[in-house]
Each structure stands twice: as structure tokens, then as C-alpha cells.
Amino acid sequence: MATTLARAADGTETATHAARIEHVSKSFPGPAGQQLVLDDITLDVAPGEFVTLLGASGCGKSTLLNLVAGLDRPSAGEISTGGRPALMFQEHALFPWLTAGKNIELALKLRGVPKPERRAKTEELLELVRLKGAYGKRVHELSGGMRQRVALARALAQESKLLLMDEPFAALDAITRDVLHDELTRIWRETQLSVLFVTHNVREAVRLAERVVLLSSRPGRIAREWRVDIPQPRRIEDTAVAELSVEITEELRGEIRRHGQH
Numbered sequence: 001m002a003t004t005l006a007r008a009a010d011g012t013e014t015a016t017h018a019a020r021i022e023h024v025s026k027s028f029p030g031p032a033g034q035q036l037v038l039d040d041i042t043l044d045v046a047p048g049e050f051v052t053l054l055g056a057s058g059c060g061k062s063t064l065l066n067l068v069a070g071l072d073r074p075s076a077g078e079i080s081t082g083g084r085p086a087l088m089f090q091e092h093a094l095f096p097w098l099t100a101g102k103n104i105e106l107a108l109k110l111r112g113v114p115k116p117e118r119r120a121k122t123e124e125l126l127e128l129v130r131l132k133g134a135y136g137k138r139v140h141e142l143s144g145g146m147r148q149r150v151a152l153a154r155a156l157a158q159e160s161k162l163l164l165m166d167e168p169f170a171a172l173d174a175i176t177r178d179v180l181h182d183e184l185t186r187i188w189r190e191t192q193l194s195v196l197f198v199t200h201n202v203r204e205a206v207r208l209a210e211r212v213v214l215l216s217s218r219p220g221r222i223a224r225e226w227r228v229d230i231p232q233p234r235r236i237e238d239t240a241v242a243e244l245s246v247e248i249t250e251e252l253r254g255e256i257r258r259h260g261q262h
């Protein structure tokens with residue numbers, strides 16, 4: 001793996017990036033031989049940066065995120081991250097037989113946090129995601145939005161520098177999603193996490209990110225990227241968010257037309 005550290009003249013080391021994706025390609029075996037899904041992707045996520053990866057369904061967003069997570073290996077190229085990233089998916093993937101609190105504590109246990117410290121740390125994390133008092137709640141007692149908050153708290157429990165999110169709010173209603181956007185922005189700013197967030201929702205991408213990266217389809221390549229300078233906290237209905245979303249949607253439509261999808 002390539003290094004993610006730069007050594008200054010005084011010997012101190014600082015992270016130069018939270019994730020570095022260099023010339024990454026990925027193929028899967030298909031009925032007509034190898035199918036190229038990702039083609040020569042090069043992308044850095046800076047420390048503390050929030051990047052959204054946007055693209056049509058099937059363009060390879062989840063594949064790329066899985067590669068960054070280390071769940072699969074690229075066919076070509078290199079990926080480096082400064083430590084193991086935390087993950088959050090569309091499905092909350094909480095253990096249903098554990099309470100909200102115990103789901104989070106498990107992540108702390110896996111990280112090696114000593115038992116006496118886990119309860120207090122869990123309460124802190126529940127408070128951070130505004131679920132104070134939910135420690136003893138079973139997963140089935142929680143709403144979809146609350147489950148995603150627990151999943152977020154569990155991801156944060158890993159204390160990774162990089163959070164990988166794959167359409168984590170796609171199954172939620174618009175209002176709940178809106179609230180969670182605000183929470184995620186607040187938590188990102190408080191914790192200075194780096195986030196790589198996958199979505200096919202253009203407004204969501206612009207609402208959240210400092211940089212939006214558009215992937216083309218078949219194979220997935222980086223088509224274009226936009227820096228989003230609109231000040232945070234933003235609202236999804238802000239004029240500036242809407243205007244940039246229109247521009248990006250046009251490009252996305254062009255990509256989809258080029259590849260005959262709808």
C-alpha cells in the first residue's frame with residue numbers, strides 16, 4: 001500500500017489524504033467474458049473533506065466504495081487509506097437481537113475499548129446522533145431514521161478517519177432524510193471526519209458535499225467534478241443548491257443517454 005503520510009523537515013508526519021485511489025480498474029466475470037465495471041479511476045479524498053460520488057444506477061459506485069473499504073480488490077491500480085475506514089450502508093445492518101446501545105458497544109469492543117469505558121462512550125455517541133435515552137431500545141422498536149442514527153453512531157464508534165457511506169438515507173422519507181442531512185453535516189464538522197458518500201440523488205450530493213464527483217456508466221469513469229462553495233449549513237431547497245443541481249443533472253442525463261439507460 002502507498003503511504004498516506006508526508007514527513008515535514010522537522011520529522012513530524014501529517015496525513016496528505018484520507019483516501020487515495022490511483023488508476024483503479026475493476027472487472028467482473030460475465031457471460032461474455034470479463035466485464036469492465038470501473039475504468040482507470042483516480043481520486044483523492046483530503047483529510048476532513050466531504051466528497052460525494054454520483055452516478056446512474058449500475059455505474060459502479062458501490063463497487064468503488066467496496067474497494068476503498070477493502071472488501072474487494074481492484075483488478076488494476078492502487079488504493080490507500082490511512083487506517084481502516086468505517087462503513088455505513090442503505091440497510092442499517094444492525095444486529096436485531098441486540099439493543100441500540102449494545103450494537104454500538106460491540107463496535108467499541110472490537111476496537112479494544114475497555115469494558116468499563118464502553119457504556120459512557122456509547123451514551124456520548126447516542127447523544128451525538130440525538131438518540132439520548134435509546135440505549136435499551138431493541139432495533140425493531142426504532143423507526144427507519146432512528147436505525148440509521150444508530151448505524152451512524154456505530155460507524156463513529158470505530159473512530160476511523162474516513163467514513164464510507166453508500167446511499168445511507170435512500171430508504172428514508174424526505175423529511176427524515178432532510179433532518180439526517182443536517183445531523184451528518186453537523187457531525188462531520190464537529191469530528192473533522194473525511195467522508196466519501198455515494199448517492200444517485202443530485203440534490204443530496206450538492207446539499208452535503210464540498211466536492212461532487214460524477215461517474216459515467218459502462219464502464220464507470222470520472223466524467224466531471226464540481227467544487228461546491230455554498231456555505232454550510234445548507235438547505236436542500238436553497239437556490240444555490242438547486243441551481244448547481246440543475247447543472248449536474250444535465251450532465252448526468254447526458255451520461256445516461258450516452259449509455260442507453262433510463
Ligand SMILES: Nc1ncnc2c1ncn2[C@@H]1O[C@H](COP(=O)(O)OP(=O)(O)OP(=O)(O)O)[C@@H](O)[C@H]1O
Pocket residue numbers: 028029037055056057058059060061062063064200
Ligand atoms: N460481485 C460482482 N460480480 C459480478 N458483477 C458485479 C459484482 N458487483 C457488481 N457487479 C456489477 O457491476 C456493475 C456496477 O454495480 P454497482 O453495484 O457498483 O453499481 P452502483 O453504481 O452502486 O448502482 P446502484 O446505484 O444501483 O446501487 C453492475 O453491472 C453490477 O452488476
Ligand SMILES: [Mg+2]
Pocket residue numbers: 061062063166
Ligand atoms: Mg450501489
